[in-house]
Amino acid sequence: xxxxxxxxxxxxxxxxxxxxxxxxxxxxxxxxxxxxxxxxxxxxxxxxxxxxxxxxxxxxxxxxxxxxxxxxxxxxxxxxxxxxxxxxxxxxxxxxxxxxxxxxxxxxxxxxxxxxxxxxxxxxxxxxxxxxxxxxxxxxxxxxxxxxxxxxx
Amino acid sequence: xxxxxxxxxxxxxxxxxxxxxxxxxxxxxxxxxxxxxxxxxxxxxxxxxxxxxxxxxxxxxxxxxxxxxxxxxxxxxxxxxxxxxxxxxxxxxxxxxxxxxxxxxxxxxxxxxxxxxxxxxxxxxxxxxxxxxxxxxxxxxxxxxxxxxxxxxxxxxxxxxxxxxxxxxxxxxxxxxxxxxxxxxxxxxxxxxxxxxxxxxxxxxxxxxxxxxxxxxxxxxxxxxxxxxxxxxxxxxxxxxxxxxxxxxxxxxxxxxxxxxxxxxxxxxxxxxxxxxxxxxxxxxxxxxxxxxxxxxxxxxxxxxxxxxxxxxxxxxxxxxxxxxxxxxxxxxxxxxxxxxxxxxxxxxxxxxxxxxxxxx
Amino acid sequence: xxxxxxxxxxxxxxxxxxxxxxxxxxxxxxxxxxxxxxxxxxxxxxxxxxxxxxxxxxxxxxxxxxxxxxxxxxxxxxxxxxxxxxxxxxxxxxxxxxxxxxxxxxxxxxxxxxxxxxxxxxxxxxxxxxxxxxxxxxxxxxxxxxxxxxxxxxxxxxxxxxxxxxxxxxxxxxxxxxxxxxxxxxxxxxxxxxxxxxxxxxxxxxxxxxxxxxxxxxxxxxxxxxxxxxxxxxxxxxxxxxxxxxxxxxxxxxxxxxxxxxxxxxxxxxxxxxxxxxxxxxxxxxxxxxxxxxxxxxxxxxxxxxxxxxxxxxxxxxxxxxxxxxxxxxxxxxxxxxxxxxxxxxxxxxxxxxxxxxxxxxxxxxxxxxxxxxxxxxxxxxxxxxxxxxxxxxxxxxxxxxxxxxxxxxxxx
Numbered sequence: 001x002x003x004x005x006x007x008x009x010x011x012x013x014x015x016x017x018x019x020x021x022x023x024x025x026x027x028x029x030x031x032x033x034x035x036x037x038x039x040x041x042x043x044x045x046x047x048x049x050x051x052x053x054x055x056x057x058x059x060x061x062x063x064x065x066x067x068x069x070x071x072x073x074x075x076x077x078x079x080x081x082x083x084x085x086x087x088x089x090x091x092x093x094x095x096x097x098x099x100x101x102x103x104x105x106x107x108x109x110x111x112x113x114x115x116x117x118x119x120x121x122x123x124x125x126x127x128x129x130x131x132x133x134x135x136x137x138x139x140x141x142x143x144x145x146x147x148x149x150x151x152x153x
Numbered sequence: 154x155x156x157x158x159x160x161x162x163x164x165x166x167x168x169x170x171x172x173x174x175x176x177x178x179x180x181x182x183x184x185x186x187x188x189x190x191x192x193x194x195x196x197x198x199x200x201x202x203x204x205x206x207x208x209x210x211x212x213x214x215x216x217x218x219x220x221x222x223x224x225x226x227x228x229x230x231x232x233x234x235x236x237x238x239x240x241x242x243x244x245x246x247x248x249x250x251x252x253x254x255x256x257x258x259x260x261x262x263x264x265x266x267x268x269x270x271x272x273x274x275x276x277x278x279x280x281x282x283x284x285x286x287x288x289x290x291x292x293x294x295x296x297x298x299x300x301x302x303x304x305x306x307x308x309x310x311x312x313x314x315x316x317x318x319x320x321x322x323x324x325x326x327x328x329x330x331x332x333x334x335x336x337x338x339x340x341x342x343x344x345x346x347x348x349x350x351x352x353x354x355x356x357x358x359x360x361x362x363x364x365x366x367x368x369x370x371x372x373x374x375x376x377x378x379x380x381x382x383x384x385x386x387x388x389x390x391x392x393x394x395x396x397x398x399x400x401x402x403x404x405x406x407x408x409x410x411x412x413x414x415x416x417x418x419x420x421x422x423x424x425x426x427x428x429x430x431x432x433x434x435x436x437x438x439x440x441x442x443x444x445x446x447x448x449x450x451x452x453x454x455x456x457x458x459x460x461x462x463x464x465x466x467x468x469x470x471x472x473x474x475x476x477x478x479x480x481x482x483x484x485x486x487x488x489x490x491x492x493x494x495x496x497x498x499x500x501x502x503x504x505x506x507x508x509x510x511x512x513x514x
Numbered sequence: 515x516x517x518x519x520x521x522x523x524x525x526x527x528x529x530x531x532x533x534x535x536x537x538x539x540x541x542x543x544x545x546x547x548x549x550x551x552x553x554x555x556x557x558x559x560x561x562x563x564x565x566x567x568x569x570x571x572x573x574x575x576x577x578x579x580x581x582x583x584x585x586x587x588x589x590x591x592x593x594x595x596x597x598x599x600x601x602x603x604x605x606x607x608x609x610x611x612x613x614x615x616x617x618x619x620x621x622x623x624x625x626x627x628x629x630x631x632x633x634x635x636x637x638x639x640x641x642x643x644x645x646x647x648x649x650x651x652x653x654x655x656x657x658x659x660x661x662x663x664x665x666x667x668x669x670x671x672x673x674x675x676x677x678x679x680x681x682x683x684x685x686x687x688x689x690x691x692x693x694x695x696x697x698x699x700x701x702x703x704x705x706x707x708x709x710x711x712x713x714x715x716x717x718x719x720x721x722x723x724x725x726x727x728x729x730x731x732x733x734x735x736x737x738x739x740x741x742x743x744x745x746x747x748x749x750x751x752x753x754x755x756x757x758x759x760x761x762x763x764x765x766x767x768x769x770x771x772x773x774x775x776x777x778x779x780x781x782x783x784x785x786x787x788x789x790x791x792x793x794x795x796x797x798x799x800x801x802x803x804x805x806x807x808x809x810x811x812x813x814x815x816x817x818x819x820x821x822x823x824x825x826x827x828x829x830x831x832x833x834x835x836x837x838x839x840x841x842x843x844x845x846x847x848x849x850x851x852x853x854x855x856x857x858x859x860x861x862x863x864x865x866x867x868x869x870x871x872x873x874x875x876x877x878x879x880x881x882x883x884x885x886x887x888x889x890x891x892x893x894x895x896x897x898x899x900x901x902x903x904x905x906x907x908x909x910x911x912x913x914x915x916x917x918x919x920x921x922x923x924x925x926x927x
Contacts, residue, residue: 016920019913019916019917019920020917022909022912022913022916023910023913023914023916023917024913025909026906026907026909026910026911026912026913027910027913029906029909029910030404030407030903030906030907030909030910032906033902033903033906033907034407034903037235037236037239037240038207038211038236038240040235040236041211041214041234041235041236041237041239041240042211042214043235044234045233045234045235072840072841072844074840075839075840075841075843075844076843076844076847077844077847094847098854099847099850099851099854100850100851100854100855101847101848101851114855115851115854115855115858116745116747116854116858117746117747126716129744129746130744130745132709132712132714132717133714232837232838233838238896239896389922393921394918394921394922397914397917397918397921398914398918400914401911401914401915401918404907404910404911404914405907405911407907408903408904408907408908411900411903411904411907412900412904414900415896415897415900416897418834418835420834
């Protein structure tokens with residue numbers, strides 16, 4: 001332009017048309033590349049947002065009295081127990097000794113770790129064997145048809 | 154094509170005098186000399202700020218500012234939401250790049266004496282914007298509610314508590330209570346997405362308006378050389394020549410951001426536990442490191458002041474001097490370059506670099 | 515001098531009207547005014563469990579606590595004084611062996627401490643006149659006895675080891691008994707001491723294996739029974755294993771042969787097998803069946819361990835790249851569980867029993883490793899997407915560059 005200080009260039013220059021095409025397609029494509037993730041981002045994902053605070057552990061009536069069931073809570077297993085009186089309790093199913101998964105023993109009405117015979121009572125307290133600490137206890141609420149387990153605040 | 158453009162322009166011109174804007178753009182020029190490259194950093198900072206606004210709005214769609222949900226919602230964004238990892242990583246990386254370019258912009262303006270009369274107000278609004286940007290960084294750091302951020306915020310806000318008389322009040326004001334809790338999180342969220350953006354928009358408008366009114370400053374050395382006829386006064390039109398170069402830079406920045414986000418996703422860490430002992434190696438974000446390190450070196454008592462307060466006082470005084478530099482170095486306004494202020498700038502830059510390096514050691 | 519002082523004090527005491535003195539314990543009153551050893555009991559007695567239960571000095575030592583004169587301590591008033599070391603157990607047993615009497619204070623109180631003590635090495639030696647051995651007060655303290663539940667008590671589970679070590683770790687004191695004095699130092703390094711220090715008060719201390727009042731080292735054949743009170747599975751497996759008969763024949767103690775007695779550290783997989791750290795190779799030599807079994811068990815464990823580590827590293831990398839792999843993590847936990855169980859099954863000393871579990875775990879770990887790889891593949895797809903975006907960016911930048919050059923080049927004439 002009028003104030004340019006560039007020296008005249010040697011050789012043939014790409015035509016104006018070609019440059020405009022390159023620029024136009026580049027801008028168009030890059031805008032698509034920016035808009036596309038944004039739109040995909042705005043569409044909510046299928047997995048509902050209850051990744052680790054609370055989870056539906058079971059449906060009401062799924063568990064018989066005096067039985068237990070392992071469910072996934074975040075990336076760790078948890079144990080839902082239905083007591084003989086029909087009430088629910090939930091615990092972390094990760095044994096505090098060597099991180100094996102514990103289970104509910106219907107015969108002794110206690111929580112048992114098969115790895116080293118660790119025993120917890122139905123309050124999650126370590127009562128026998130190697131476990132050094134109690135199990136983490138979760139809260140259980142029955143909401144309609146769902147048995148919802150959540151971390152204690 | 155051209156006729157459509159003309160017609161649209163004339164339509165707008167009839168409504169609000171858009172023609173004068175076009176007229177202004179046509180006449181706006183940018184000086185060309187060996188320091189022209191520094192002119193790009195202001196625009197780059199502005200571009201990154203816009204990226205921050207856009208990605209910030211997107212993050213708002215999923216983020217929940219409560220201590221129970223904050224970490225989980227960010228985790229959800231990172232793992233479940235499509236491209237959530239990209240949006241969040243870009244937001245974090247862009248924040249850091251923005252602070253970096255803002256500092257580069259500030260120091261280039263300082264060394265090229267662009268703050269001299271008549272641009273004192275541009276300098277002051279710019280400095281205030283820099284403080285705001287750091288405020289954005291400080292408040293945003295806590296929002297994912299991870300261990301590192303939790304304790305960094307605890308330490309950072311504790312410093313405010315060391316100020317006599319108002320310290321206690323200030324601490325409670327910042328934390329929303331005696332301790333860093335959910336109240337702090339809500340508060341910082343409010344600062345980060347409402348208070349600071351509002352202030353920043355206002356100041357940014359003033360800053361940009363002043364830049365447009367006053368045009369770009371030519372460094373005193375170059376000005377003198379032109380005045381003495383040793384160098385021709387060259388310039389290029391802002392539109393489109395300079396703007397196209399700007400856009401080139403912005404595109405490059407976008408590429409860098411995308412690559413950083415994909416190759417080095419911003420880590421989330423572990424969820425903050427207020428009752429857990431503080432982990433080793435708590436440190437604030439890199440742009441606060443020089444202050445953090447200085448406060449470590451200050452003894453518990455300086456004369457009759459608390460060490461921490463003395464440090465804050467020194468930084469406050471330094472910041473005040475820095476903001477007021479156009480008035481202190483008023484001689485620069487007459488084209489006289491004082492070696493002292495260039496030296497001061499070199500010292501400040503060196504000090505920040507050395508202290509940050511020591512903190513990272 | 516001292517006597518004059520005592521006499522003077524008693525005179526002053528006598529001058530105060532009895533009514534003003536109230537119903538006080540004259541033992542405490544006088545002894546607290548004394549110096550040194552004689553004052554010690556009076557100073558600490560108010561913390562003592564006996565005092566808390568309403569007992570007085572006179573209940574153990576006899577005498578008359580209402581008499582202010584030295585007469586209170588005359589044998590005529592039933593004064594017994596302090597027992598000699600050899601008499602201490604009987605002295606305490608006067609009450610503590612009396613079930614009926616003890617039930618007045620604690621309905622669950624036991625009264626067999628004295629009879630147990632007589633069976634202990636301490637008790638037997640004391641009977642023979644050895645006064646260096648521990649009697650009741652050496653472990654329980656004298657006038658400031660606290661219940662074992664009190665964390666300050668020397669018999670509290672957290673303090674038992676230090677209490678025993680008081681004598682047993684003292685090489686000079688223990689000289690002549692011909693037993694080692696490093697048990698405490700070695701126990702301190704054990705997994706038991708570590709667990710106890712972490713606050714698990716059910717973790718074993720000296721008395722858990724040796725007994726308290728009937729303290730005696732367990733015999734060679736009873737070792738598996740002692741350990742088996744807590745480590746049930748291991749004792750059961752050992753009981754059925756070929757080692758049981760072999761160890762009995764050689765008169766070797768069960769568990770401690772490999773795990774040591776006091777310095778019971780966390781076992782590592784290297785103990786199994788035939789490597790340099792192996793405990794199997796202590797007895798088994800190349801060519802025997804036991805040697806091949808050991809070698810096989812070590813390989814099984816290593817295979818699963820490496821499989822889990824590999825899967826774990828892959829999942830870590832995937833997680834750091836922002837990928838969701840929580841289901842795979844959950845599955846990997848069960849592979850880990852198989853490894854833990856396989857380590858238990860080592861105590862069958864039968865390679866097939868170990869392999870059964872490690873094969874199962876290895877299958878799971880391979881599967882989770884693959885899930886991790888799939889997640890990493892997804893990450894690479896993301897990077898390819900980024901690559902495409904970068905290409906569009908580069909094209910645009912190139913276009914801009916050419917546009918500027920073209921714009922700024924002087925028009926051709």
